[in-house]
Amino acid sequence: MLLNGTSPPTYHLRKASVRAAHLFEEAGEGRVRCGACERRCLIPNGGKGFCGTRYNVDSQLYTITYGSISSISINPIEKKPLYHYWPGSRALTIGTWGCNFTCPWCQNYDISKKKPTQTDEIIEPKALVRLAEVERCQGISFSFNEPTMLLEYALDVFPLAKKRGLYCHYVSNGYMSADALRLLVEAGMDAIKVDVKGGEQVVKRFCGASPTPIWRNIGLAKELGLHVEVVLLLIPNVNDNIDEVKEVARRVRDTAGEDTPLHITRFYPAYKMINTSPTPLSTLEAAVEEARKEGLNYVYIGNVVGHDYENTRCPTCRTLLIERYGFTLTRYTITPDKKCPKCGESIPIIGEPLRTIE
Ligand code: SF4
Ligand code: SF4
Known part of the structure; x- marks a missing residue:
């Protein structure tokens, strides 16, 4: 190119x-x-x-974007979304400028489509880690625009964060090279959320990319020991065909395993798709149900506060294990040895719950 x-x-x-x-x-x-x-x-x-x-x-x-931070906030990890990783914890979350994709629905277009420029106003890695500690966060998240734009910065931040006992993760489109992913893992990355966008034609037509490396990276991330969760933002007349949803669910199952959480999230109008309606609830519910039929144990609805499909249920006996309201945990009943309290099924959750509200 x-x-x-x-x-x-x-x-x-x-x-x-x-x-x-x-x-x-x-x-x-x-x-x-x-x-x-x-x-x-x-x-x-x-x-x-x-x-x-x-x-x-x-x-x-x-x-030119090393330490150049466009956005910074403290977010519940459920906002990433990561549901099976240190539930209830808080991540200091940052982004920079620019992106390697062209999604016309981008919610963060004000930073992802802004031309990156060189600057002297950077946050040094040590200062970022210190800020995470001062703000009593349990981890650091690179997010908002595509965090591969901050690769070199992440490679300096992650080892410092790990030394201070913080987790590190990426909220990504999964299009980094395999070498970049390996470097990030060597530096201390623990978890990744990958937004797969949809089927092959959607990724090609709307994102200007190929889905092959995304799925390769999901498999590689698992091989390298990362915690992986997958998002499918369901957009009317773009990727809401049920066969496409089923295909994504099958690929998650076959590439990362049946226990990999899949979040099917609601689209809200943004950027070049400001005139497209939000995803109908019935479409989201049908998509979750079909994805479950493909053998995935943990399929969630996203961006629909208070819906039962935000909750984690035992895949064997359907006991309510984690209840959520938006990004807040309202109940957590998994036993300390990570089992369903009713039937004893092992539940794949990393870390202990924090800030549960009963
Ligand atoms: S990070 Fe990707 S989009 Fe940016 S210059 Fe490198 S190859 Fe190109
Ligand atoms: S990959 Fe994410 S940040 Fe980049 S254009 Fe698409 S939605 Fe926006």
Whole structure:
């Protein structure tokens, strides 16, 4: 992929958010091939990659978004959503600018579609970890826009966070390269939520990408020992065909296992799809039920506060195990040895519940 024409101006990078990129190779005639994500942009000297976060200066690749934080907040882990990982905990959550996808429904388009720029206003990794501790968070989450845009920063933050006993995770479209995923795991990443977008045609047409690396990364993440949860944002007339939902459910089951949580979440109008209606509740409910029939044990509805399908039930006896109201835990009955209190079925939950409200 040749970007920005063939003779771009030389770009001078000097600010604090500029750092050498980790994954790239020289590709001749001054060009470099970026290896952070599966776009694998071929970037001419003086040019930048598709996402706008990476520049080629004299055949060296640089990120311009290191520590450049567009958004920061403290979120319940249920908001990621991660339902089977330290339920009730709080994650210091950050994002930067830019994205490697083109989703027209993007809820975070104000940062994902904004042109990244170099800046001196960065949060150093140590300061970010300190902030997480001061705010009494249990972990750090890279989210909002695609966190692969912060790869180099994550590789510095995660080891520091792990030393302080914090968990680290990505809320991602899953399109990083396998090398990037391995580096993140080596640095201390514990968990990943992957938004798979839909079937092959949806990913190609709307996101400008291929689904193959996404599913490869879901399998690789499991192999590397990460906790994995999957999201399917169900959008009217885009990916709400029930056969497509069933296909996604089968792929989750076959790639990551029947105990992998699948969140089927409600679309709300945003960005270029401001005139599309929210997903009908009946469509979401039917999708959850069909996904369960494909053999997944934990299928949830998302973005519908107070719905019974927000709750975790025992896959064997249907006992209510975790009750949620939006992002709040209201009941937790799994035994300390992670079993259903009624039938003894093992329940795959990592960590202990925090801040349960009875
Ligand atoms: S991170 Fe992806 S989109 Fe950005 S320059 Fe690298 S290959 Fe291209
Ligand atoms: S991958 Fe996420 S951040 Fe990027 S455009 Fe799509 S919805 Fe927005």
